[in-house]
Every structure is written in structure tokens, then in C-alpha cells.
Amino acid sequence: MTAPSTDTPTVSAALALGDDALVLSHRLGEWMGHAPVLEEEVALANIALDLLGQARVLLSMAGDEDELAYLREERAFRNLQLVEQPNGDFAHTIARQLYFSTYQHLLHARLAAGDGPFAPLAAKAVKETAYHRDHAEQWTVRLGDGTEESRARMIRACAALWRFTGEMFQPVEGVDVDGAALEAEWLASVEDVLRRATLDVPEGPRTGAWTAGAGRQGLHTEPFGRMLAEMQHLHRSHPGASW
Amino acid sequence: MATAAAQQTARTQPGTGRDGTVGTTDADDAFARAFDAAVAADERIEPRDWMPDAYRATLVRQIAQHAHSEIIGMQPEANWITRAPSLRRKAILMAKVQDEAGHGLYLYSAAETLGTGRDELLDKLHSGRQKYSSIFNYPTLTWADVGAIGWLVDGAAITNQVPLCRCSYGPYARAMVRICKEESFHQRQGYELLLALSKGTPEQHAMAQDAVDRWWWPSLMMFGPPDDESAHSAQSMAWKIKRHSNDELRQRFVDICVPQAESLGLTLPDPDLRWNEERGQHDFGAIDWTEFREVLKGNGPCNEQRITQRRRAHDEGAWVREAAAAHAAKHSRPGAGAPAAPAPTTASADTTGTTGAPQA
Numbered sequence: 046m047t048a049p050s051t052d053t054p055t056v057s058a059a060l061a062l063g064d065d066a067l068v069l070s071h072r073l074g075e076w077m078g079h080a081p082v083l084e085e086e087v088a089l090a091n092i093a094l095d096l097l098g099q100a101r102v103l104l105s106m107a108g109d110e111d112e113l114a115y116l117r118e119e120r121a122f123r124n125l126q127l128v129e130q131p132n133g134d135f136a137h138t139i140a141r142q143l144y145f146s147t148y149q150h151l152l153h154a155r156l157a158a159g160d161g162p163f164a165p166l167a168a169k170a171v172k173e174t175a176y177h178r179d180h181a182e183q184w185t186v187r188l189g190d191g192t193e194e195s196r197a198r199m200i201r202a203c204a205a206l207w208r209f210t211g212e213m214f215q216p217v218e219g220v221d222v223d224g225a226a227l228e229a230e231w232l233a234s235v236e237d238v239l240r241r242a243t244l245d246v247p248e249g250p251r252t253g254a255w256t257a258g259a260g261r262q263g264l265h266t267e268p269f270g271r272m273l274a275e276m277q278h279l280h281r282s283h284p285g286a287s288w
Numbered sequence: 289m290a291t292a293a294a295q296q297t298a299r300t301q302p303g304t305g306r307d308g309t310v311g312t313t314d315a316d317d318a319f320a321r322a323f324d325a326a327v328a329a330d331e332r333i334e335p336r337d338w339m340p341d342a343y344r345a346t347l348v349r350q351i352a353q354h355a356h357s358e359i360i361g362m363q364p365e366a367n368w369i370t371r372a373p374s375l376r377r378k379a380i381l382m383a384k385v386q387d388e389a390g391h392g393l394y395l396y397s398a399a400e401t402l403g404t405g406r407d408e409l410l411d412k413l414h415s416g417r418q419k420y421s422s423i424f425n426y427p428t429l430t431w432a433d434v435g436a437i438g439w440l441v442d443g444a445a446i447t448n449q450v451p452l453c454r455c456s457y458g459p460y461a462r463a464m465v466r467i468c469k470e471e472s473f474h475q476r477q478g479y480e481l482l483l484a485l486s487k488g489t490p491e492q493h494a495m496a497q498d499a500v501d502r503w504w505w506p507s508l509m510m511f512g513p514p515d516d517e518s519a520h521s522a523q524s525m526a527w528k529i530k531r532h533s534n535d536e537l538r539q540r541f542v543d544i545c546v547p548q549a550e551s552l553g554l555t556l557p558d559p560d561l562r563w564n565e566e567r568g569q570h571d572f573g574a575i576d577w578t579e580f581r582e583v584l585k586g587n588g589p590c591n592e593q594r595i596t597q598r599r600r601a602h603d604e605g606a607w608v609r610e611a612a613a614a615h616a617a618k619h620s621r622p623g624a625g626a627p628a629a630p631a632p633t634t635a636s637a638d639t640t641g642t643t644g645a646p647q648a
Contacts, residue, residue: 071370074378077385078366078597081605083359083393090386097379104375111374135608190618191611198607279431280373286489288374288431288481 055162056107057123058219061261062163063103064124067114068269069145070096071276072132081135088180092142095173102166115280119263119270126260127209129269133202136188136195140202142181147234148213148227150174155222163220182238189242196243203239204247211252212260327528332458335401343527346520347457348402349418350529352409355395356420360413360594362388364428365437373431380477381434387470394466398459414599422580423510425588432485432492432499438478439552440500440507440545446471447541448511451531460529479548486553493553500549501557508572509580511538542570 073093080086104110127145132138153174156167188199214228236246259265280288319338326333333339362385369385372378396406412418423441428434449471452464485496512518512534524530532540542561549556560573582588 067375074369074382077369077382078362079601079604081601081608083389083396085605085608086359086362086389087386087393090382090389094379094382094386097375097382101375101379114375115373135605187615188608188611191615192607194607195611195614275370279371283373283489283491286373286492288377288484288488 054219056219058163058217059103059106060113061123061217061220063100063107063113064122065128065145065149066096066103067100068122068124068272069128069141070094070100071272072128072130072141073138075132076138085135089138092177092180095170095177099166099170099173103163106162111280115277119265119273121263122265122269122273123261123263124265125209125212126266126269127206127212129260129265129272130206130209131268133205134198135184136198136202137205139181139184139188140199140206142177143185143203143235143238144206144210145213146174146177146181147238148210148231150178151227151230151234152220152222155227156220159221161221185238185244186242189239189244199242200244203244204249207247207249207251211250215252215261217261327456330454330456330528332461333456334458342523343529344402346524346527346529347460348399348404350524351395351399351402351460352404352412353419353421355392355399355409356413356418357424358388358392358395360420360424360598363594363597364424364426364590365434367428368431368434371431372434377481380481384438384474384477387474391467391470394463398463401459410602414595414602416586416595419584420594421510422583422588423506424594425583425590426503426506427590429502430495430499432482432495433503435478435481435485435496436499436503438474438476439482439548440478440503441510442471442475442478443545444507444510444541446475447537447544451537452529454528454531456528479552482552482554496552497554500554504557505575505579506583508538508541508575509583511535511541513577513580539569542572546570 070093073089073096076089077086077093080089100114101110104113107113125145127141130137130141150171153167153171156163157171158164185199188195190196213231214224216224239246320340323333323337323339323343326337333343365381365388366385369378369381372381396409399409400406409418413420423444428437446468449464449468453461453468455461455464482496482500485492487493515521515533515535518534521530521533525533545556546561546563558573560571562571564571583591586592
């Protein structure tokens, strides 16, 4: 299986949103046993689990969750490039969480308020993503307004991931939200958090010709293929087996 | 409550230091008598109660090593999170590893009621002065190992830990009630994972059998040395920290596992394992205590790797903990730093409030 059928807008939207949750959940799962404090082992696992739960619902709307997760190749994944970025240090993980969970929370709130096919999922997920967002915001403020070292790391992380943030507001077929309004609200919120963290808003492009919308078209960054190789290896080694 | 009253009386005797340094032996004796009576009456000893120094030290050692085992025990299973073969199994495994971190937290809290800090205990773990369960020094080589750990390792842990729910020290006993509930759930999931493999393709069945072959003997070693070599057993049983001997619990575990292995369609790697009609229990083969001692000494297959990963996580996380402490310090002193209010909580409430979304 190389590519799922993307016949309907609902299927392609379910894949885009489902892949975001699946891939970020996987990255957070990589932290387990490596977190800076035990409380963060619990928190990161908790967020990873919420996202995996969302991914399973969404992928099941598009087909068989395991076929979609384990048997698609890199070019058939529709996730944002932001969520596939490696964990880096804790500041990179937090910056990625801040950018994504703010977007996801605002998106879920809109989807939950509508009457589209994703409203029931979003109604549940909006509570989870409020928690994810709160967690990321608190850590952004702590690290930004902590020590010299944590501040320097947080600045680097926010800057490094900034270029991947424009993609979140590109139109996704089947996701009926006003991208421009979402982006404005996202920017205002992230700027506010960064200000409270005593940090400047990063400079530089957010929508380059290659990055903007690329992940949604199956054009990914190099670390993603390696992530999939690890994720899919066992499943692919036993074709047709059930687990 | 006669014993509680006796403790109260002893505590309020004039001129008596709780550490006994004032030299009033009568009062010391009164404390000791009250403690013994409370233990004899199956009352719970609580953090503020007087207790013998050796009782406190034994509990700190046991609870800390139990906590360490939970957090080192995350590693062999987390090793498979990124390779779990289905999303359902991945979710189960993540939840399990998360529970283990939570168990570590409960247990460090229980240890802290005895007057020692988590940082100090972690330092002892990192420097090798305190141990963790020998079982986590074995590697998880295949996906089936995740099932074998659930079924056998969690099974052995439960057999060991259920009696601890009645342990004489209240905070430990209460932590164990909660932990045992979650562990039983994990054990059933492990069993179910192995069952799916055992009934799956021939390759999956072979994977399950291989895992059980590798984890069986190390699981039996989890009950500790044989009774005649167990240094702490007699005193721990007298204090009702322990309720059964190592060998009793090991036998109980073998008797539970044999029929479960049968229904799994898997064999246990012990040619001497057979039902003994006379005893009404299973006979089983000799454990390789040399291997056990080597693993305890640090020479098991993963000792070095496990402790290195733990130390690295701690060291690489130091700047994060320092940042959190520095931030808290800046915003807790009145008049210091920019926001006057206690920032960490109010800060986030501001923005989440704007969306009108409920807090999780």
C-alpha cells in the first residue's frame, strides 16, 4: 500500500489531522525514560497518549488505522513538517509543543463549534489540547524567564522552528476554517506567551516556497523517513500478522 | 486505640527528646513499647509516630529501591514504544510506562515521609549506593519481551507486593494499594499480548516462546535470595514490613504461572518442573544464584546501560530543573521580578481563558 484513497475531502482532512497527531505522539514517545524530571515523564507521556488517541479516531475515519500508520511510505504522509522535527533538547520539544498545541487548540475549538464530521472528535480533543497548550506555555515562560542558559536555549529553539509554522495556516481540503483568522489568533497568542517569557518573536520567513504546505503534500524533511523506518519496521516484518 | 494512646503518652512525657538524647531511658522504653504494641495489634505506623531507627532505615532502603525499580523499569519497555506493531499496543505500552513513572512518584513521596528527600535518593541511585530490581538488567530483544515482562515480571511483582498492602508502615501500604491495582491491569495486558502472539503466525509463536524462555528464570530471581541467605527477612517479618518469606512467595508464583503457561500454549524452560502431589505444589529446578549475584554486583547484561541512561537523563535535564527553580524564585519573592503575582499558574490561565475552552 503506497497511498490511501483521498477521494473525499473528509478522508484527506482526516489524514492530515490524524498524521499530525500520530507523528507528534511518536516524537513525544521518544522522550520516555529520558525526561529531565519524573513529572515530565508523566506529562509528556500523557500528551503523547492524548495525541495517539486522536490519531486513532482520525485515521479510522480514513481507513484502517494500522494500515495507514504502518504501511504508507513517507510520500503518502500528510502531516505538518513541524511535528516531524526531531525532539532536540527540552527547549526544542517545548517550542514545537507551543507552536503546535496553540494551533491545535484554536483549530479544535473552531471544529467543535461547527457541525462538520470532526465536531465530535474536536469536542473531546479541545479539552486535551487546552492542557497541552497550558503545559507548553508554562514551560516556555519558565525556560525563557529562568536562567541565562535556559533563556538562550529557548531563543534558539523558538527561532529554529519558526520557519515551519506558516504551514499550519495553509488551506487543508475538508477542514472548513478561516485560515487567516486562525493565523492571526495564533500569532497574538504566541507573541503574548513569548513576551511573558521575556523573549522576542523570532524573525525570518514562516512560509517559504518549499516549506509552506509541503508536508500536507507529502514532501517531508529528512529526519522523517528515519522516524518511519523505526516506527514501521516490526509491523512490516510480519505481513498480514495481527498483534 | 490503646497503643495510640500509649504513643501519645510517651510523646508528651516531659524532658524527653524523641531521639532519646536526653537519656531518659524510661521514656525510650515507653516509645519502644508503644511501637511494638502498635505493630503487634496490626495498627499502622504513621510518619509522626516514633519508630526504631533501624525500622526507619530499612523502610527508606526498601521503598527507595522500589521507587528506583519503577523508574529504571521504564527503560526496557520504553525501548519498544517507537516500534510497537499496532497503534492499540503502542497506546497500551505508553500508558504502562507512564504509570511506572507515576508509581515512582508515589514511592518517592512515601520515602520522603521518613525524612529523606527525592534528590538524595536519586543521587544514591545514580552513584550506585542504592539498588533497583535485578530484573531490569535484562534486555528487551523482541516485541514479545514486552508481553513476557507484563505477564511474568509484573506477575512476580504483584505476588511480592500484594502482601505489602498490609505492611505496618501506613504511607507505604497505601501506595501499594494503588500500585497493585494498576500492576494487575498491566499483567493482564501482558498476558493478552503473549496470547495474541502465541495464537498468531508460527513466527509470532516462536517469538513468544523465546521471550518466556529468557524471562522465566530472571523472574523467579525477583523474589530474592533463598530464605536461608536472606539478610533482612527475619527482622522485616517481625516488623510486619514483610509478611511472607522469599521462598514462600516464589513457590506461590510458580504455582500460579504453570496453568497460565498452559493456557497460553507456551512452555516454561524448566525440565524439573512438575506437580508434587504430596506437597500440593510444583517442584521446580535450581535457580542459578551465581548469575543472580553477578547481576546484583553490576555485571548483568544491561546494568551499565541502564544506569548510564538514567544519569544522562538527569544530567542533561539539570538546566531544565535549574530554570524552573530560578523562575519560581524570581516570581515568589514579593516585589521581585516583573509580574508581582505568583506567575507560574496565573500566567497560563490568562491565555487559555481567552479561548473559553475548559481546563483539562
